[in-house]
Amino acid sequence: MSDEPNSEADGREEETEASQAPPKKQKRRRTGWRRLLPTWRMVLGGVLLFVVLVTGALVAGYLLVSIPAPNKFAAAQTNVFLYADGSQIARDGEVNRENITLGQVPKNTQHAVLAAEDRDFYHESAIDPKAMVRAGWNMLTGGGRQSGSTITQQYVKNYYLDQDQTVTRKAKEFFISLKLDREVSKNEILQGYLNTSYFGRNAYGIQSAAHAYYGKDVGELTTAESAYLAALVNSPNAYDTRAHPENKDRAEARWNYVLDGMVKEGWLKKSDRTGLKFPEPEEAKPPRNMSGERGYLVEATKNHLINNGIIDERRLAAGGFRITTTFQPKKQKAMREAVDEQLMDQLDKKNRKIDKSVRAGGASVDPKTGKVVALYGGIGYTKQYTNGATRQDYQVGSTFKPFLFTSAVQNKSTTQDGQPITPRTIYDGTNKREVVNNGHGTGYAPANEDDKSYGKIPVTTAMDKSVNSVFAQMGVDVGPKKVRNTAIDLGIPEKVPNMPADGSIALGVTTASPLNMAEAYATLANHGKHGHYSMVQKITRGGEAVDVPDHDPKQAVPRVAADSTTAMLKSVVEGGTGVAAKSAGRPAAGKTGTAEEDKAAWFAGFTPQLSTVISVMGQDPKTAAQKPLYGAGGEQRVNGGGFPAKIWGQYTRTALDGEPVKDFDLKTNGDAALPSSQPPDTGAPSDTPPPETGDPSTPPPSSEEPSTPPTSPEPPTSDPPEPPDPSIPEEIGGADGGDPGGDESGGVGGDPGGNGTPGGNGQPGGVGAPGGW
Numbered sequence: 001m002s003d004e005p006n007s008e009a010d011g012r013e014e015e016t017e018a019s020q021a022p023p024k025k026q027k028r029r030r031t032g033w034r035r036l037l038p039t040w041r042m043v044l045g046g047v048l049l050f051v052v053l054v055t056g057a058l059v060a061g062y063l064l065v066s067i068p069a070p071n072k073f074a075a076a077q078t079n080v081f082l083y084a085d086g087s088q089i090a091r092d093g094e095v096n097r098e099n100i101t102l103g104q105v106p107k108n109t110q111h112a113v114l115a116a117e118d119r120d121f122y123h124e125s126a127i128d129p130k131a132m133v134r135a136g137w138n139m140l141t142g143g144g145r146q147s148g149s150t151i152t153q154q155y156v157k158n159y160y161l162d163q164d165q166t167v168t169r170k171a172k173e174f175f176i177s178l179k180l181d182r183e184v185s186k187n188e189i190l191q192g193y194l195n196t197s198y199f200g201r202n203a204y205g206i207q208s209a210a211h212a213y214y215g216k217d218v219g220e221l222t223t224a225e226s227a228y229l230a231a232l233v234n235s236p237n238a239y240d241t242r243a244h245p246e247n248k249d250r251a252e253a254r255w256n257y258v259l260d261g262m263v264k265e266g267w268l269k270k271s272d273r274t275g276l277k278f279p280e281p282e283e284a285k286p287p288r289n290m291s292g293e294r295g296y297l298v299e300a301t302k303n304h305l306i307n308n309g310i311i312d313e314r315r316l317a318a319g320g321f322r323i324t325t326t327f328q329p330k331k332q333k334a335m336r337e338a339v340d341e342q343l344m345d346q347l348d349k350k351n352r353k354i355d356k357s358v359r360a361g362g363a364s365v366d367p368k369t370g371k372v373v374a375l376y377g378g379i380g381y382t383k384q385y386t387n388g389a390t391r392q393d394y395q396v397g398s399t400f401k402p403f404l405f406t407s408a409v410q411n412k413s414t415t416q417d418g419q420p421i422t423p424r425t426i427y428d429g430t431n432k433r434e435v436v437n438n439g440h441g442t443g444y445a446p447a448n449e450d451d452k453s454y455g456k457i458p459v460t461t462a463m464d465k466s467v468n469s470v471f472a473q474m475g476v477d478v479g480p481k482k483v484r485n486t487a488i489d490l491g492i493p494e495k496v497p498n499m500p501a502d503g504s505i506a507l508g509v510t511t512a513s514p515l516n517m518a519e520a521y522a523t524l525a526n527h528g529k530h531g532h533y534s535m536v537q538k539i540t541r542g543g544e545a546v547d548v549p550d551h552d553p554k555q556a557v558p559r560v561a562a563d564s565t566t567a568m569l570k571s572v573v574e575g576g577t578g579v580a581a582k583s584a585g586r587p588a589a590g591k592t593g594t595a596e597e598d599k600a601a602w603f604a605g606f607t608p609q610l611s612t613v614i615s616v617m618g619q620d621p622k623t624a625a626q627k628p629l630y631g632a633g634g635e636q637r638v639n640g641g642g643f644p645a646k647i648w649g650q651y652t653r654t655a656l657d658g659e660p661v662k663d664f665d666l667k668t669n670g671d672a673a674l675p676s677s678q679p680p681d682t683g684a685p686s687d688t689p690p691p692e693t694g695d696p697s698t699p700p701p702s703s704e705e706p707s708t709p710p711t712s713p714e715p716p717t718s719d720p721p722e723p724p725d726p727s728i729p730e731e732i733g734g735a736d737g738g739d740p741g742g743d744e745s746g747g748v749g750g751d752p753g754g755n756g757t758p759g760g761n762g763q764p765g766g767v768g769a770p771g772g773w
Helices: 003-022 032-036 040-064 108-119 129-141 151-159 166-182 186-196 206-213 222-232 245-264 294-307 315-316 327-340 351-356 397-410 459-465 468-478 480-492 503-507 515-526 559-575 579-584 643-655
Strands: 080-084 087-092 321-325 357-365 372-376 426-427 456-458 536-541 590-594 600-605 613-618
Touching: 003 129, 040 468, 080 294, 087 294, 108 151, 108 186, 108 222, 108 245, 151 186, 186 206, 206 222, 222 245, 294 315, 294 321, 294 372, 294 536, 327 357, 327 372, 327 643, 357 515, 357 643, 372 456, 372 515, 372 643, 397 459, 397 468, 397 480, 397 503, 397 515, 397 559, 397 600, 426 468, 456 459, 459 468, 459 559, 468 480, 468 503, 480 503, 480 515, 515 559, 515 600, 515 613, 559 579, 559 590, 579 643, 590 643, 613 643
Parallel strands: 080 321
Antiparallel strands: 080 087, 321 536, 357 372, 357 613, 426 456, 590 600, 600 613
16 A cells, blocks of 8 residues: 555645744844944954953063163264254264262152152052053154153163154063063162163263262252252253253242152151252353354254254254254354454453453344354353353343334234324324323333433334334233234244233343344244244254254235334334444344343344344353443443444345345335424433443433333323424434444444434434444
C-alpha cells in the first residue's frame, strides 16, 4: 500500500497549523534622523576603544621614551645678528653658567623659587594634567604660549629638551617627567632646576644670576634679593628694572607675590616680611663683544622678537637663530656721526659737571615699509647699558601736540563755542589761561614758555610757537579719551607709561620712547596709514624659516587729518621752533618738545622718505635719576630746537644723500593755509631771558610744565577776533623773538626777531631768533 496519500495529508496539516500560528514580531527599523544616532552599544564600544587606545598610547610612550643623556640638548647655541645688507652685527649665546649643589643655596632662596614657580613641588606629582591640556590646546589653536608646568617639567625642558613650543616636545616632556620623578629625588630635581633656569642677562642658574644682578655669591643673597631673582624666572626680560625702568611696578608686583607666597606657605615669618624693601639690582655688565652700538641693536632686536611673540624668550636664549635685521649700515653711521658731531663733541665733562649727565637716543623709520633703519642707543652698550632709543621713562613734551590736532580733525571736533577745529581756528594764547569745559573753569592753567602771552592766535601759530595754553584747551575740546585713541591709532603702544585719558595728556606727559614716537610720526608721513613696524626682515634656524609679520598697512586715521597735521608741522620747520632742522636740505615737517623741568629735549620730524626722532636726556651717571639739562653743552637751556633739531638735520641730510628730493603730496581740503594772528588782548610778551646758567633751583617755565591754577584766572575769550586795522602792521609774529632756539650761533636772546619779515601767521622774524626754546 502506498504511503503517498498520508504524506500529502501530513503536509496539509502542517500548512494549516502554520497558517493558524500567530505571526513573529519583526524588529522595528529606525527611520528618519534617528538613523544618524549611534546606538548605546556603539557608544559604549567607542568609549571602551578610546580608553584602550589612550591607555596603550600612554604605556607605549612611557616604555619608548627614555631619559636623554644629561646635557644632550641643554647646551645653548649662538645667535647671529646681521645688518640689512647681510654683514654681521654680532654673535651672542656664550653661556654664563656655574653649577652648584643644593646645599650651597640658602633655604630662603630655595623657598623663594618654590613660592614663585611651584608651591606644591614637594608633595605633588611630577606633572600637572590640567595645565598640560590647557597648554596643548593653546598650541594647537594658536592661542599663544602658556606653560603652567611644574618645576619637574620645566627642568626637563631646560635640561633635556629644547624650547620649541610643539605638541611633540610637550609629549616628551610629559613622559620624561614621569620617569624622572620615579628615578630621581625631589632635591636632585630642584638642584638641577636652579642650575639650568634662565634669569636674563645671559645668566643660567641661580649662582650666575646672583653675580649678574647683585655681584655676590648665592649664599650671600638676602631674602629680598632671593625673591627678586625668583620673580625673574617668569619673565627675565620684562622684570629687569635696570634695562626696563618703566616696568618697575610690574617687577615689584611679582616680587611681592613671591614674598606673600613664602608667608602663606610658612617659609617666612610675617614679621620678617614686613619692612622688606625692593632690592634694586646693579647695573648690568654687558659682554665685551657687545661694545659700541652693537649691543643696543642686539638688545632692541631681542625685545622686538619677544614682545611681538615672534620668538619665545627662552627659545631665543637657547640660540641657533640667524636673524637679519632692518638696520642699514649707512644710516647707522649717519646717526652715530650726527650725534657725535652735534652733541657729544660739544660736551666738556671735565669742566662742566652737568655734561656727565647728558644722554641721547634716536630712532629712524621708513614710513612706507615700516622698517626701523637706524637706532642710536648711547655712547656704547658696555658704558651706558640702558638703550636710549627704546627707553620709556622721559616725557615727550610738545612732540605730542600734533596728535591733538590730528585727533581734532579725525573726530570733527569743535571749540567750546562750536567752531570746527582747523589750522585757522582762533584760540586764546594768554599765559596761564585757565582751561574751561562747558563754561566752567577746570582749575588747570599751564604756563607758556617764558610766561609769554600770545593773545588770540590761530592753531597754526600755536603749533609754531608751542603755546601750551592753546593745546591745553584743545585737549579738553577734543576729549582726552579721543586724543589717547588717536595716539594709539598712529602707533603709540596702548600700554606705554603715563598716557592718561585726562587733561594732562595734552602737554606730553606720556613717556613714549624715541622709537615709539618715530613710528607714530611715520604714520603722519604715510598719510595716515599704519602697519606692523619691524626690526627684522628674515629669521632662520637650522635652515628653516621663522614667520615674520607682514607690514600690512591700513588707514589708521583719515588722510586729511594726517596731511593737515603735516602741513602745520612744515611751518614749524620753516619758521617756528624747529628751524634748525632746515639743515636737512629738503622739505621736512617736525615738532620740538621739552620735558618737565627741562630733563629732556626732543625733535620729532619726517620727510616723505624718513621719520626720525631724536631725544637728549639728563640722567645722573651714578644714581640714574633724571636731571635737568640747564647749562649742558654750554647752553643755558637745552631745548628741542637746539641739539636735537641739529642732530636730526645732519642725520637726515646724510641718510638721504643720493636719494631724490621729494616734496609732500598733501590733501588737506584747503584747511592748511597759514592764517594771521592778532596781538594779545592783555599784557605783552615777556622779554625776560631765562635764568643764568647753572641755577636749576629756579628753572624757567617749560613748554610742557603744568602750572598751578592762578588765584584769579582771567576768563577765556572764545569769540573770533575782529579784523586788525590795516594801518597797524601785524608784528606779533616777529616781535616776540620767537621760540626757535635753532639759531646757528647757539646764543640765547640773540636778535629779537623784530627785524624779520612781519607776518600775521606768528612766524618768528628770522632764523637768528633763538628765543630760548
